Amino acid sequence: MPERLPRRFFRRDAITLAKALLGQRLVRLTPDGQRLAGLIVETEAYLGVEDAAAHTYRGRRTARNETMYADAGYLYVYFTYGMHHCANVVASAEDDPAAVLLRALEPTEGLATMQQHRPAARRDTDLCSGPAKLCAALQLDRNDDGTDLCNSYDMFIEQVRQRRLPEHRITTKPRVGIDAAEPAWRDQLLRFYIAENPHVSKP
DNA sequence: CCCGTGATTTAT
DNA sequence: TAAATCACGGGG
Numbered sequence: 518m519p520e521r522l523p524r525r526f527f528r529r530d531a532i533t534l535a536k537a538l539l540g541q542r543l544v545r546l547t548p549d550g551q552r553l554a555g556l557i558v559e560t561e562a563y564l565g566v567e568d569a570a571a572h573t574y575r576g577r578r579t580a581r582n583e584t585m586y587a588d589a590g591y592l593y594v595y596f597t598y599g600m601h602h603c604a605n606v607v608a609s610a611e612d613d614p615a616a617v618l619l620r621a622l623e624p625t626e627g628l629a630t631m632q633q634h635r636p637a638a639r640r641d642t643d644l645c646s647g648p649a650k651l652c653a654a655l656q657l658d659r660n661d662d663g664t665d666l667c668n669s670y671d672m673f674i675e676q677v678r679q680r681r682l683p684e685h686r687i688t689t690k691p692r693v694g695i696d697a698a699e700p701a702w703r704d705q706l707l708r709f710y711i712a713e714n715p716h717v718s719k720p
Numbered sequence: 721c722c723c724g725t726g727a728t729t730t731a732t
Numbered sequence: 733t734a735a736a737t738c739a740c741g742g743g744g
Contacts, residue, residue, distance in 0.1 A: 561739070570739070581728070599725025601740050618739060637742065649740050694739050 527589035555622030601649035
């Protein structure tokens with residue numbers, strides 16, 4: 518039986534956690550008990566109060582981003598562009614608001630249901646290949662914000678691998694979609710994905 | 721390329 | 733109070 522990742526796994530800096538999550542399995546149980554699951558293949562690190570691209574830059578703390586201030590292992594889901602949701606895993610420690618954005622999954626269970634949630638997807642590699650796509654496929658929204666991935670019955674991350682992926686299997690790039698942020702932060706290499714994996718997002 | 725769509729943030 | 737922004741996706 519695969520084990521759920523425990524609190525100590527998440528209590529690390531966002532960069533370390535972003536890499537350690539690659540290859541692990543995100544699991545979501547639907548209200549009727551079906552498992553929707555996929556391997557995490559792409560992540561981005563958001564470092565906290567000093568990160569100009571983070572929602573918590575300079576200590577911003579509002580009703581929207583409150584969950585980023587929670588202990589590591591909580592799920593931060595936010596709404597953007599009037600129609601999309603994105604999901605993050607809180608890193609570090611309580612009151613240090615750093616997080617890892619989940620950018621893409623390789624779907625492994627419940628593909629037919631995910632397809633129903635994402636009628637526009639034309640192939641399996643389009644199902645979860647983007648932060649808002651994965652939320653739509655798993656039906657994550659603001660109701661899921663604040664979920665404790667270490668203690669919730671219906672959402673958690675399973676340990677697939679004990680050791681993290683070797684560096685040569687991880688591709689490192691600048692984060693996407695943060696052009697408005699200060700250049701120094703825009704160029705930082707904080708996006709990570711499994712090399713050659715066809716389920717990563719396009720850009 | 722462009723646009724939808726609306727909460728949140730920032731500027732008056 | 734008003735305007736701009738936005739960790740995006742889908743369709744030309």
